[in-house]
Amino acid sequence: MFALADWALPAVPYLTVLMILLPLISAAFILVFRGVNLQRFIALLTLATLTVMSAVLIIVADTHGIQTVQMGGWEAPIGITLVADRLSSIMLFVSSIVLVAVMWYGISQGLRDGDDDDPIAVFLPSYMLLSMGVNLSFLAGDLFNLYVGFEIFLVASYVLLTLGASPQRVRAGIGYVMVSMASSMVFLFALALVYASVGTVNMAQAGIRMEDVPNGTKAAIFATILIAFGIKAAVFPLDAWLPDSYPTAASIVTAVFAGLLTKVGVYAIIRMRSTVFTDGSLDSMLMWVALLTMIVGVMGAIAQNDIKRLMSFTLVSHIGYMIFGVALGSVAGLSGAIFYAVHHILVQTSLFLVVGLVERQAGSAQLRRLGSLLYTAPVIGVLYLVPALNLGGIPPLSGFLGKVMLIQAGAEDGSWLAWTLIGGAVVTSLLTLYAMMNVWSKGFLRDRADAPEGDVVLARPANLAERGETVSAGERDDVGRIPVGMFLSSALLVLASTSITFLAGPISNITDRAAQSAQDVTIYRSAVLIDDPTQATRNLDTFTEPTDSHGGHDSLMNRRNQEVRN
DSSP states (O other): OHHHHHHHGGGHHHHHHHHHHHHHHHHHHHHHOOOHHHHHHHHHHHHHHHHHHHHHHHHHHHHHOOEEEEETTOOTTTSEEEEEOHHHHHHHHHHHHHHHHHHHHHHHTTSSSSOTTOOHHHHHHHHHHHHHHHHHHHHBSBHHHHHHHHHHHHHHHHHHHTTTOOHHHHHHHHHHHHHHHHHHHHHHHHHHHHHHHHSOOBHHHHHHHHTTSOHHHHHHHHHHHHHHHHHHHTOTTSOTTHHHHGGGSOHHHHHHIIIIIHHHHHHHHHHIIIIIOTTOTTHHHHHHHHHHHHHHHHHHHHTOSBHHHHHHHHHHHHHHHHHHHHHHOSHHHHHHHHHHHHHHHHHHHHHHHHHHHHHHHHSOOBGGGOOOHHHHOHHHHHHHHHHHHHHHTOTTSHHHHHHHHHHHHHHHHOOHHHHHHHHHHHHHHHHHHHHHHHHIIIIIISOGGGSTTTTSSOSOHHHHHHTTOOOOTTOOTTTTOOOHHHHHHHHHHHHHHHHHHHTHHHHHHHHHHHHHHHHSHHHHHHHHHOSSGGGGGOOGGGGOOOOSTTOOOOHHHHHHHHHHHO
């Protein structure tokens, strides 16, 4: 591992830039070349390459410290800075796994969701742009380029959400566009407030200068930013848009949105809290937000009959666990939040893909119409049960381990509010398990004949005609026909989410180190604003011993902070 890191170190600037440029170049080639198979090959090759590159970035960032790239010939804080640290590299790697698995799933089903009218020529370039925007959001070292990254993947998501142009998808797309535009406007307003207050949008420099801003002003700016990112992360009470938008989209689109886009919002909250607004003045408010997000989300899930809507509500609910970890303001809490984000990205995406398999097998995702799936499609049953138990927090799966990390961090905090969050987390976990097992009981174990609407969609129209039964208008000609690639891609994500259980030790170790380097603000600031850029790759271990009561590391860094303030 160390040898690979030493070998790859000179290539890190190129890898960092290519994480953003490669999807854009791929989208251009896909538009130029008209062969469908060639387009799909380019897309898969690009995403597989991004996965390997992000894995290398994790190794280098973990062994050699934060890696920075200055763009445009200008040094920070004036120029554009890309930052690859442990946190951003972890998120890049997990998102790359999800993107390649979902692409494989989409290619296997013909890049449609049982709808011949889906404009598949638009899907691949839009998907590449989505990948580009997500990667830029994770690597951005300043607020403006974080905003640009958000806008790139949001524009792509508008296209993906409305693929097929059915009335339901168009209505959901309009709602999604309106909410996203409102979020972007709030983000721009917050960005203007930051620049007006500290004269920069570079996160490292803004964090230093923000220390001299009055507490009330600082809290107001952070609250504005939290509203913008809270909409994107779908935290309570800014989550009402999500359950209405995601269930109408194609399964491949919903899987990516559920697994990734909300986590980009969570990542932005983590970055702001650990880099710019480090005083923790709004931590108590975030704790209440986390509690309400968990409880309200899971209560909504219990009341659902459609599996996609149920999954959408559980998605909202489990965002609360990550906000809980951030709100604790400790290394243990942040490590738990990062670990849980990794777990949740993989598990939630795999569950949405499995729901797509259920739709293809049974023709519907409505619990009132489902039954007998364990007997007619046992492979789908296994692919659902494993991540469902994982999401519900059954020991010793990663969902249980992530919740234990957060509960331990809350117990270490010891405040009454932290203990309230612990109680809410336990109740949410139990109710999540109930909701997931309700789907298992009704959709997989129950005889379909016992379902209230079990005779609405039974099999392919040809089979129905053979039995002399009528075919309803809602029948689809792909029911019961599932390509092998859809099974394999879903199994890949289920396996990846389950492997977290067996690799929990190494993964928690790196999330611990990621949390430590994120909490110690001087590490990030030193890497981005260091006078000698060659020193930005110093091992983070050299920064771990504070020498003064404020956690500073040396007089050089204190002088540097003063220079940046001035």
